[in-house]
Amino acid sequence: SKLDTFESIEFNDVSFRYKAGDPYVLKNVSFTLNQGQQLALVGSTGSGKSTIMRLLTKTYEGYEGHVLVNGLELARIPKLKLESLFSMMQQDVFLFDQDVSFNIGLAKVDQPAVEEAAKYVYAHEFIESLPNGYATHLQSGGDQLSAGQKQLISFARAMTNNAQLILLDEATSSIDSVTESLIQKALERVFEERTVVAIAHRLSTIRESDQILVLEAGEIVERGSHEEL
Numbered sequence: 105s106k107l108d109t110f111e112s113i114e115f116n117d118v119s120f121r122y123k124a125g126d127p128y129v130l131k132n133v134s135f136t137l138n139q140g141q142q143l144a145l146v147g148s149t150g151s152g153k154s155t156i157m158r159l160l161t162k163t164y165e166g167y168e169g170h171v172l173v174n175g176l177e178l179a180r181i182p183k184l185k186l187e188s189l190f191s192m193m194q195q196d197v198f199l200f201d202q203d204v205s206f207n208i209g210l211a212k213v214d215q216p217a218v219e220e221a222a223k224y225v226y227a228h229e230f231i232e233s234l235p236n237g238y239a240t241h242l243q244s245g246g247d248q249l250s251a252g253q254k255q256l257i258s259f260a261r262a263m264t265n266n267a268q269l270i271l272l273d274e275a276t277s278s279i280d281s282v283t284e285s286l287i288q289k290a291l292e293r294v295f296e297e298r299t300v301v302a303i304a305h306r307l308s309t310i311r312e313s314d315q316i317l318v319l320e321a322g323e324i325v326e327r328g329s330h331e332e333l
């Protein structure tokens with residue numbers, strides 16, 4: 105069908121507010137992202153970056169204007185269908201009270217696939233160094249992991265379903281330099297090989313994006329490549 109492979113996302117004059125009567129938090133946002141490209145969303149807190157992600161994942165509905173995925177109106181695409189096209193790398197990864205393998209594969213893929221995903225995002229080594237490797241039990245808050253290691257688990261999880269579009273909500277929390285360089289390498293690889301929409305904080309992420317949208321109070325105030333801005 106038309107949604108088997110990801111081709112494009114188009115926001116066409118999209119406005120959105122969380123509740124009728126509330127102020128608009130997105131105002132006439134337009135952009136196009138084609139397969140293989142990377143889009144960075146930047147802007148101050150409250151400018152609407154996460155809201156764009158939430159619309160894409162259908163966490164919220166009721167936008168005005170058009171959001172097209174492969175030319176089809178997002179509002180008419182079943183959420184389940186989207187979940188096989190898109191994968192989210194989250195800022196605050198939810199960890200289950202289970203072992204590392206479960207937390208990566210969510211019992212949907214086998215152990216080789218879990219390890220393949222972990223290797224892809226450079227998480228394999230640190231996992232192997234845990235007391236029981238992939239079988240290490242994680243507390244639901246993941247207290248025994250650093251913020252960066254939790255991000256790597258989240259990256260690996262996002263890779264297990266082979267989604268073609270990666271939605272990345274980059275963490276701002278401070279990450280130790282060893283893990284930071286792993287995250288950097290993982291992101292470079294993902295940026296080279298996938299289509300990405302990133303809420304970007306790292307300069308390197310911004311630099312590697314084809315297109316940067318600068319949001320301010322729900323409006324795109326600047327756009328272009330890193331060189332252009």
Ligand code: ATP
Binds near residue numbers: 155
């Ligand atoms: P940050 O950099 O802090 O993550 P952001 O750019 O991601 O900010 P959004 O989370 O998209 O900003 O929020 C945009 C606006 O929408 C803000 O004014 C915020 O207060 C408001 N907002 C966010 N979530 C909701 C919600 N669930 N209900 C009502 N208003 C919301």
Ligand code: MG
Binds near residue numbers: 153154155
């Ligand atoms: Mg946000």
